[in-house]
Amino acid sequence: MTSQPNDDTLRDMHRRMVRIRHFEETAGKMMEDGKIPGALHLYVGQEAIAAGIMVHLADTDQITSTHRGHGHLIAKGGDFNRMYAELFGKATGYCKGKGGSMHICDMDLGMLGANGIVGAGPPIAVGAAFANKFKDNGAVAVTFFGDGASNEGSVHEAANMAGLFKLPIVMVCENNGYGEYTAQKNHQAIVDVADRAAGYGMPGVVVDGMDVVAVYEAAGEAIDRARSGGGPTLLECKTYRYYDHVGVRGMGLSYRTDEEVMEWKKRDPIDLFEARLSEQDIMSKDDMAAVHETVKGELDVAIQFANDSPMPDPSTLLDDVYYVA
Amino acid sequence: MTSQPNDDTLRDMHRRMVRIRHFEETAGKMMEDGKIPGALHLYVGQEAIAAGIMVHLADTDQITSTHRGHGHLIAKGGDFNRMYAELFGKATGYCKGKGGSMHICDMDLGMLGANGIVGAGPPIAVGAAFANKFKDNGAVAVTFFGDGASNEGSVHEAANMAGLFKLPIVMVCENNGYGEYTAQKNHQAIVDVADRAAGYGMPGVVVDGMDVVAVYEAAGEAIDRARSGGGPTLLECKTYRYYDHVGVRGMGLSYRTDEEVMEWKKRDPIDLFEARLSEQDIMSKDDMAAVHETVKGELDVAIQFANDSPMPDPSTLLDDVYYVA
């Protein structure tokens, strides 16, 4: 697994990244069209991370996500129809319209939810990893959190427990350089969040989060280690989000320069990867175009599905508060 | 300041250590005699830390303490009378009987309180350090916390803010090897809590917490750095508590061996220091005996004072909930 990805895996990762990219671009449009109520945090720019990691995971492996969770769910195999329905607040959505973007989840895929609370995922993932170890089922948990989230106490507590119990978990910091509108240098006095790993007795690894193969390799090693009883890893992926913290504006923002955005876009994870795929003759331009088209077609279907779906009936409001035997 | 302590300072530290030791031994007896209600967490064994650090501080410098707070207050200049009165729950105590051992404080000495909540001190000390920087008053804050406390999220958040804002603060981890009845190896996967400093962009220093001169020197450097705008330090002092987590039993405990206790006692901080003081002809045996006797006399007076003091009147119960102009 720590070896190079084979061609099928490369194509698989490509497809996952493209799925995320188009889903998110479309979601941005839907938001601007007033179709998506509430808050929308787009994952565009960070696709290589979700794809390069999730391709290692089975449905029995779990992940916890963040407020920026669509990419994680899609890479884990999420269903576009139910995702769009949820974003629209429809009864057919993943959460029957009760959760929305910030709480999208698929328990059957081991996707234990996006989360509106920064830093809330890691302790929950520690619990999933604990359960895996308890049941000795060979499953691994992966938790995603941002550079901003790394300053929450909950992340610290989770990391310490992961290291102490040598849990089958990978803690993935998606360092996109900002927590909301605050640059990393204004929220912590370090450059690499991975430097914190030593304090938990786990390896800390920094990887280029725009390079899906690099992510794939580093994640493979970490996941193998976790699966084989070697304990946790803190894997930091350097990345960038193209759009604003919330919503769809990308350029002309006061807290970062357009030059910075453009600099990062030069290393767009999909462009980079497609260049490589075509250079190495793994996929032709046509192959890739076909993937894009297929995904777009699926999105049309999903948006149609979501549009056609009913709003939840007010009578369902008090359902799902408790489990009733 | 980072130089060797001069003779006066050595004698000063000795006196502070002796004051703590006798206060605590006496408190243990008072507890056994049923004079002290509630919970008592003795500091015996750790005296070198409080003394070696506090001797650098002025009353305008602040500290935050822990549930094991008597030693910190005494080393900061705490008044025995008001301390014993508080331990007894009397109206003349530091907190008018409202706080007891776990909340003992002296705001005039910059002692911002013992704290019943593990890990609660560091964020408060960060606030004090922030205020010092805000007012540019040259004061330094020192926060004490245990190895167990280092796993609380609040300590992480405080450390990150201290590093980020380059605050005039020293974060002192008194690593006595246990959090309650749990050995360090069972609560974290690291040996040196100081390893966490790198993750906050501050230096981490490990020092022998049984050697008051070593503590003095390391603390001096850290406090100088803080005072001169060089930012925070994580100073870990390796130490041991002689008595049980709470109460006065020292030997025959199930979670540690008597051999371990005896091994540490061979390096008793006061014995070690007294040997050195007499070797270096700084204090004679008689000088030292006189210090012990004086302190014991002060304690007799304090206990008498506390005994003679009245319980708080029930009518004072609702006082001090709010400040009333």
Next chain:
Amino acid sequence: MAEAQTTEARTLPYVAAITEGIRQVLLEQENAFVAGEDVAGAGGVYGSFKGLLAEFGERRVIDTPISEAGIIGLGVGAAATGCRPIIDLMFMDFLGECMDEVANQMAKMRFMFGGAAQLPITVLTMAGAGLNLAAQHSQSLEAWLCHLPGLKVMMPATPYDAKGSIIAAARDSNPVFVILNKMSLGLPGEVPEDPYEVPIGVANIVRPGTNFTIVAFGRMLHEALTAAEDLKADGIDTEVIDPITLQPFDTDTVIDSVKKTHRAMIVHEAVRFAGFGAEIAAQIQELAFDYLDAPVARVGAPFSPVPFSPGLEPHYVPNAKTIAAEARRTLGL
């Protein structure tokens, strides 16, 4: 109750009833485990986990770091993935350290996920003043929890109810808090040997009466019972109801009683202002307005943190005397 009680009841102290309840859950449910600070090696700081490590081993009885958010989070994650965690929160006062995990994750996950998650998690914690442990180790904060849809909240006062609440909580597939009382550890009571449930959401009429209703829970139940005896002297025949479960609250039992007695008082140890007693009082006047001959009275702690001193704390915590006095005041005696 889920099963017949074939065995004789023995007298056990509250703390041993707690341990027995946990032990029987661990025997019964292979995916149950206990995690918390010092619950394994030390058997808990109150002794309520004594012997469990020896019997069940390190896999199922786990000492954690001092990381309340992490511990509750661990429970939530493990529950969501098929375990049945029993998490210990040593003092209820430490809720502040993990309130996000309790309020925003544990309580809401099922709802936010449209029912896709199931969270069979039990949280044990200790409330209560009386031991001179001062403001941060003596609180009763049940009102915070009762305000949170998604949680169930029990507050058993007797050894029997402690054991049966723990078993009921652990068998329930929702998050359930079982709030225990640290002053009651040595309190003796009859406890059947076999496992049994104290049904969640069912109040207990501990003392039947005809012309006054006291609703009391937690340790205050015992004080209220003593007060009820005292009130007999004045011809007051008090019905004492222990709701045991605060959420879901057994409104019917309380309302039926008040419709009979026409006068009611709520007693709890928590701060009176904005305490759970307010909810009960509000419900009674809403649902039995025409039956009430006097305002619903409330007894709770005054509006201050819990004081340390033996000269103050006894004046802070309600007791049989203050309860009886307030009853007399409200009844115009």
Next chain:
Amino acid sequence: MAEAQTTEARTLPYVAAITEGIRQVLLEQENAFVAGEDVAGAGGVYGSFKGLLAEFGERRVIDTPISEAGIIGLGVGAAATGCRPIIDLMFMDFLGECMDEVANQMAKMRFMFGGAAQLPITVLTMAGAGLNLAAQHSQSLEAWLCHLPGLKVMMPATPYDAKGSIIAAARDSNPVFVILNKMSLGLPGEVPEDPYEVPIGVANIVRPGTNFTIVAFGRMLHEALTAAEDLKADGIDTEVIDPITLQPFDTDTVIDSVKKTHRAMIVHEAVRFAGFGAEIAAQIQELAFDYLDAPVARVGAPFSPVPFSPGLEPHYVPNAKTIAAEARRTLGL
């Protein structure tokens, strides 16, 4: 109020009134500073801190890491050592992250220290649903805070009250929470230019009436006022009281009103069960029992987390229609 209002009132939106209040505090008190997540560079995620960084600089307007416990702790420590911090907690839902610092440190420090500490700290936070922000970004958790001796709690509903509450809170030398409402950001209202205080602990009779009392706070005040107009059709002349401050609560004003009107209803946005309305209802029936012609009614959110969907959320949050309907039900109309 502390000073005469010499200037004309202008119409300002709620959000600008907030900013003006903070700005005038910073002008007035040299030891005041503002700290919170994205309050400086971004001017706050609601725009309520806009312009403050430019005017007061980095020393007094401080962006913090995402560390709620750390931020509140910073405020507590700075307040205890002579500063007058204004701390922003972006969403009230994040209380869970810092509840220890709020409940066990901020609220109790002065008492535990026997009065030796003084904590002039103001915490600003945003409550409220209605923007499809789902369960973790929409709560109204004032009941938790009101149960904590040592805190003061304000919940201003209008631009005037928002500015005046912030100034009053910042001038007070106790910890004061000012709970604002995110749906009301654009709400216009008259706001005098000079600094002024909305006195802490004094309720406002917003609409005088003779035969029905509604106590409503936060954004629900506006819904209640609309409902009151609607009820006129049935001959109900509703007095609407906004307590503004929940702790200390202005019981007298409410009781005086009920003694006059004989019927009362409480309206808040928080979950009804164990919400602060229970305390008010309990107090009314305690103190005005003989004056009541009907049970005190309560309107609040149902017992579920806040749902996301536009198909559900409007059915969750109380509004003028549901308030009027419940009023009619309780009045037997």
